[in-house]
Amino acid sequence: MRISNGLTVNTYLRNLDNIQNSKYKNEIRLSTGKNIVNLADAPEKLVRVKNMDFLIAENEKYKYIIDQSIREMQASEDKLQSISDKIGEIRQLAVDATHAGAAGNTYSIGVYVRGLLEDIIKDANADFNGKLLFSGTKSTVDSITHEPPQSNKFPFEIVQEQSTPDNPSGLKIYFKGNFEDRIINKDSKSSEKINVTADEMFGSGGIEFFENIIKVYNVLAYNPDGSPRQATDPLSKFDVEKLNDLQAKLAVTNENLNNLTAQISARRNRMENISSQMSEEVIRYKELKTVNEDTDYAKVIMDLRLEEIALQYSLQIGSNLLQKSLMDFLS
Amino acid sequence: MSSFSALEIGKRALLAQRFGIEVTSNNIANVNTAGYSRRSAVLGESSPLFRNGQFIGTGAVAQKLRTFREEFFDRELRSTVARHSTFENDEKIFQRIEAILAEPSELNIHNDLNSFLSAFEELAIKPEDIGLRENILSKAQTLVEKLNRTSEQLSEARNELATQISLNVNQINSLLAEVANLNKSIANSKTLSQTEAQTYVDQRQLKLEELSKLAGVTVSFEQDGSANVFLNGMNLITGSNYNELRRVDLNNSASGEITIAIEIYDKAKDLATRVTPQNGELASNLKHFNETLDPLESKGFSIVKQLDDFVDALAQKINQLVISGYGLNDKTSPPPGRLFFEPSTGRITAATIKISDDIKNSPENLPFSKNPGEPGNAEIALAIGRIAQDSKFLQNQRPYEFYSAFIGKIGTLSREATTGKDTTRLVAEQLSNQRESVIGVNTDEEAVNLIRFQKAFEAASRIVTVTNDLLSTVINLGR
Numbered sequence: 001m002r003i004s005n006g007l008t009v010n011t012y013l014r015n016l017d018n019i020q021n022s023k024y025k026n027e028i029r030l031s032t033g034k035n036i037v038n039l040a041d042a043p044e045k046l047v048r049v050k051n052m053d054f055l056i057a058e059n060e061k062y063k064y065i066i067d068q069s070i071r072e073m074q075a076s077e078d079k080l081q082s083i084s085d086k087i088g089e090i091r092q093l094a095v096d097a098t099h100a101g102a103a104g105n106t107y108s109i110g111v112y113v114r115g116l117l118e119d120i121i122k123d124a125n126a127d128f129n130g131k132l133l134f135s136g137t138k139s140t141v142d143s144i145t146h147e148p149p150q151s152n153k154f155p156f157e158i159v160q161e162q163s164t165p166d167n168p169s170g171l172k173i174y175f176k177g178n179f180e181d182r183i184i185n186k187d188s189k190s191s192e193k194i195n196v197t198a199d200e201m202f203g204s205g206g207i208e209f210f211e212n213i214i215k216v217y218n219v220l221a222y223n224p225d226g227s228p229r230q231a232t233d234p235l236s237k238f239d240v241e242k243l244n245d246l247q248a249k250l251a252v253t254n255e256n257l258n259n260l261t262a263q264i265s266a267r268r269n270r271m272e273n274i275s276s277q278m279s280e281e282v283i284r285y286k287e288l289k290t291v292n293e294d295t296d297y298a299k300v301i302m303d304l305r306l307e308e309i310a311l312q313y314s315l316q317i318g319s320n321l322l323q324k325s326l327m328d329f330l331s
Numbered sequence: 332m333s334s335f336s337a338l339e340i341g342k343r344a345l346l347a348q349r350f351g352i353e354v355t356s357n358n359i360a361n362v363n364t365a366g367y368s369r370r371s372a373v374l375g376e377s378s379p380l381f382r383n384g385q386f387i388g389t390g391a392v393a394q395k396l397r398t399f400r401e402e403f404f405d406r407e408l409r410s411t412v413a414r415h416s417t418f419e420n421d422e423k424i425f426q427r428i429e430a431i432l433a434e435p436s437e438l439n440i441h442n443d444l445n446s447f448l449s450a451f452e453e454l455a456i457k458p459e460d461i462g463l464r465e466n467i468l469s470k471a472q473t474l475v476e477k478l479n480r481t482s483e484q485l486s487e488a489r490n491e492l493a494t495q496i497s498l499n500v501n502q503i504n505s506l507l508a509e510v511a512n513l514n515k516s517i518a519n520s521k522t523l524s525q526t527e528a529q530t531y532v533d534q535r536q537l538k539l540e541e542l543s544k545l546a547g548v549t550v551s552f553e554q555d556g557s558a559n560v561f562l563n564g565m566n567l568i569t570g571s572n573y574n575e576l577r578r579v580d581l582n583n584s585a586s587g588e589i590t591i592a593i594e595i596y597d598k599a600k601d602l603a604t605r606v607t608p609q610n611g612e613l614a615s616n617l618k619h620f621n622e623t624l625d626p627l628e629s630k631g632f633s634i635v636k637q638l639d640d641f642v643d644a645l646a647q648k649i650n651q652l653v654i655s656g657y658g659l660n661d662k663t664s665p666p667p668g669r670l671f672f673e674p675s676t677g678r679i680t681a682a683t684i685k686i687s688d689d690i691k692n693s694p695e696n697l698p699f700s701k702n703p704g705e706p707g708n709a710e711i712a713l714a715i716g717r718i719a720q721d722s723k724f725l726q727n728q729r730p731y732e733f734y735s736a737f738i739g740k741i742g743t744l745s746r747e748a749t750t751g752k753d754t755t756r757l758v759a760e761q762l763s764n765q766r767e768s769v770i771g772v773n774t775d776e777e778a779v780n781l782i783r784f785q786k787a788f789e790a791a792s793r794i795v796t797v798t799n800d801l802l803s804t805v806i807n808l809g810r
Contacts, residue, residue: 004369004771005362007764014760039429040422040749043742046435047735054445054731058719061449068456131457131707137700139707140459142659182707184455188720191713326778 012318019314023307029295030304036293045292052289056282062187063278066271069184069194073268075128076196080261083123083201086116087254094216094247098240104231110220114171117213118158121173124198125154134198135177144176155198156206168222171214175206186274192267196260202253209253216246336380338802340390341794347374348791350393351784358772359781366537368400368770370529371780398529404766405536406550411759412540413547413610418751420615424488424623425745428634431484434738440481440638441734443474444645445719448730452716454699458709459659464694471671471686478642482681485635489624492616496591499545499613500576506542507560507573510535514557515571532556546576547610563606565595577603588627591620626680632744637737639680644725646672646679648718656698656711669698 028037036042036049090113096102097109124134131139135155138144144153149161155177163170175198182195198206219239223229235243354372361367375394379386433439447470454463513535520528535558542548542560549561553570560568567574577594593613594603608614622631626639650670657666669689672679690696699715700708718724725733 002768002771002773004767004773006771007767010760010767011764034435036435038426038745038749039434039738039742040425040745043739043746046742047739049435050441050735050738051731053441054719054735057442057445057449061452065453065456068453072456129457131459135707137702137705137707139705140659143459143662143704143706145662145704178705180702180705180708182455183710183713185452185713185716326775330778330782 012314016311016314016318019307019311023304023311026300026304026307029300030297033295034293035295035300042292049289049293052285052292056285056289058188059278059282059285062185063275063282065184066186066275066278069186069192070268070271070275072128072131072133073194073264073271075126076133077261077264077268079123079126079133080196080201080257080264083120084254084257084261086120086123087250087257090116090213090216091247091250091254094220094243094250097220098235098243103234106220106233106235107229107231110217110222110229113213113217113220114169117171117210117217120210120213121156121158124156124202132177134196134201136195136197137180137182138177139182146174146176150174150176156210163226165226167214167218168226169214169218171217173207173210173214175202177206179206186271187278192271196264200260201257203256209250212246212249212253216243216250219243219246335802336389337798338795340388341791341798343377343390343392344791344794345788347372347391347393348784348788350374352781352788354396355777355780355784359774359777362772362774362777366533366540367772368398368529368533369772370399371397372784373397396529398532399770400529400532400536401766401769402552404762404769405539408759408762408766409540409543409548409550411755411762413543415752415755415759416544416612417547417610417615418748418755420612421619421748422745422752424492424615424619425741425748427488428485428623428741429745431481431488432738432741434741439738440474440477441731441738443470443477444730444734446470447474448716448719451699451712454712455709455716458699458712459706461694464697467697468686468691468694475672475684475686478638478681478684481638482635485624485638486626486682489620489635492620492624493591496593496613496616496620497578499616500578500593503542503545503613504575506538506545507568507575510538510542510558510560511568511571511573513538514568518553518555518557518570520556528556543611545611546608546613562595562608565604565606567595572599574598576606579603579605583627586627586629588625590625591617593617626682632740634737634741635681639678639682641725641730641733641737642681642684643679645718645730646684648721648724649715650675652711652714653698655701657700657703657705657708658693658696658698659700659706660695661698661700662704664703666698666703667696669696671697 025037029035036046039046093109093113093116097106102109126133132141132144132155135144138155141153144155146153146157149159150157151159153176155175157174157176159172159174161167161170161172177198179197179199181193181197183191184194186192202209219235219242221229223233224236224238351372351374354370358369358371372393373395374391377389377392379388381387429435447467450463450467450470454460454467457463513531516531517528517535520531539548539550539558539560546562548567551559551561553559555570557570558568559566559570560573562576567576574595574597577596579592579594581590581592582588583590592605593608594605596603608617622628622633624635625633626635628636650672653671654668655666656669658669661667667689670687671690673685673687674683675687690698699710699712700706701710702708719730722729724730728736
């Protein structure tokens with residue numbers, strides 16, 4: 001093949017250009033840590049990377065949602081436990097009141113029961129991070145509407161009404177929330193309920209259980225004729241039977257609350273497991289992503305070194321090649 | 332044969348060798364001239380004289396100027412250069428689109444969309460929280476701004492292509508005029524020196540290559556050496572006559588689609604014929620203006636249309652869900668009928684999408700509850716979050732699948748362009764090298780020729796000197 005000057009120069013320039021382009025790309029790979037510099041480099045890998053990105057983002061999102069929900073469920077669990085303890089106390093008081101030794105203290109026990117009732121109402125009105133825990137989807141005080149004789153915007157309220165023969169104290173509990181479930185998406189396909197509704201906790205209308213406590217209070221604080229119980233007024237046989245009956249009903253409620261607590265606990269454990277699983281999945285997805293996307297530093301550094309050597313020698317030899325000609329030797 | 336004959340032979344030799352030196356010098360002078368094809372002086376023996384029953388040589392003359400240009404290489408190179416130019420321009424445009432879409436990077440639409448949809452599901456933890464609602468609006472605003480900006484930049488890129496097409500047409504018309512003019516000079520080469528004619532041929536080849544780069548023309552040659560140039564089989568140049576190209580803007584009144592077509596305009600007949608260049612920068616620019624970046628393209632792959640389809644599907648699905656929802660302060664039926672995205676009628680595109688005024692500055696109005704007066708109800712927000720996994724979102728794909736496939740398609744087209752560019756560049760370089768090895772100047776070779784002609788010139792001078800001495804001797808014989 002005949003070699004012309006243009007051929008030598010053009011080939012030399014092209015090779016220089018190739019080396020410099022390749023070197024530039026590897027320098028970008030080193031500085032960004034990414035192997036795919038342009039879409040054209042590896043579109044099929046890029047699609048895989050995008051899908052991995054989505055899956056990672058999805059898992060991180062659901063993990064965050066689950067972790068947040070777990071905290072709320074933990075708060076519900078704590079309140080349920082607290083209510084359950086108070087029910088246990090009420091039951092114990094109801095039993096104690098029937099003992100002969102407590103004859104003079106029946107009214108005081110009744111007052112104590114009322115105090116516990118108020119404490120339970122406080123627990124039932126509890127919120128987590130500004131969100132009412134047991135009020136269904138009416139989860140803010142602003143969303144609670146009240147009508148007389150109700151006087152506040154909390155979901156549970158003790159109202160003092162007219163006394164009746166059945167309810168000499170006139171105490172009544174109102175529930176102003178709803179029984180709707182609050183749902184979160186716990187992964188791409190399934191949802192999970194994160195709240196406990198008032199009817200699940202306290203029976204029909206969300207107040208059945210409170211009526212039993214009021215009945216306990218009524219038995220302890222009032223005589224069967226509706227008059228306030230004095231220290232000298234002992235519990236009748238009928239009162240004792242009634243208390244035993246109510247105490248048994250409270251035991252059922254307590255059992256129900258314990259079951260609910262166990263259910264929430266189980267749900268929370270399940271969600272914690274899912275959350276851990278998601279953490280592992282994120283790690284796996286990131287590993288897969290890095291295989292497709294990230295720079296293989298060892299390889300790129302080696303390539304770059306080779307290109308630098310090639311460029312250096314190319315420049316050195318090129319300058320000699322292009323300078324010498326027969327013209328230089330003509331005298 | 333007289334002594335004067337020897338003097339004549341010496342003179343012819345001097346002229347012939349000087350011609351050789353001139354040709355060699357011209358080659359050396361044009362060693363870096365683009366498109367130059369080397370020439371060589373062809374010397375021949377002059378007609379002999381018949382004397383005393385024998386033919387006696389009369390010296391040497393410069394018979395002709397030989398050129399080395401070969402049409403095979405020129406033709407192949409023009410065709411390859413046209414394809415290379417198409418791919419190169421395609422690659423340039425796709426790289427620009429990549430930059431506009433911020434791909435591949437973390438700052439792309441895909442991530443903003445994920446972040447936006449995720450915010451809805453995160454809201455379900457505490458739907459009554461104004462901060463989380465603000466977060467949704469903030470993510471929505473980021474997404475909307477990204478979509479608006481992307482659309483605007485794609486539109487700017489399309490407008491630049493329109494300008495580029497006009498520029499291409501002007502460049503082509505200018506080249507057509509130059510080639511036609513050179514054709515005229517070549518056809519008239521009988522009145523020109525051989526060197527001058529070859530110079531025009533070289534210059535025309537350069538212009539034809541430039542034309543091929545722009546429009547992928549084909550060329551045929553006439554007996555008189557003039558080149559006829561065709562585009563799409565339609566005649567652009569015949570001898571010294573040429574037709575101009577014209578850009579025509581087409582507006583489809585039914586769809587509102589604006590496209591650009593190219594016509595060959597025959598001034599003499601006042602006749603315009605539409606052509607579709609297949610290769611070259613113009614073909615590439617037209618393809619991307621009329622297809623890749625056309626928002627109303629209905630047949631081919633349009634990036635803008637795909638993006639608009641995506642935006643429309645997303646906005647309509649969210650609007651369909653929120654229209655029946657209630658905000659934090661909506662305590663009675665019926666639902667207020669708020670939308671998330673506007674415009675409220677017609678197609679929502681990346682260019683037109685915006686957050687509805689009803690909710691933009693009022694996070695409490697975001698209608699995420701299925702029932703009135705239930706701030707803790709996030710059914711609608713959860714349903715919106717589920718859009719991310721909706722397998723029927725668009726073209727039976729989930730949003731991320733659609734977007735990944737969309738980016739993958741751009742990547743594939745971009746890679747096709749890059750691969751095509753690299754392949755055609757290799758072929759063009761090989762052809763160019765082969766041609767260069769034939770027509771290129773080698774200064775070493777020319778230096779040898781220079782010495783050869785110099786020595787021959789010196790020898791011829793000696794002939795003249797010796798003959799002169801001989802004649803002097805003869806003239807002085809009688810003294």
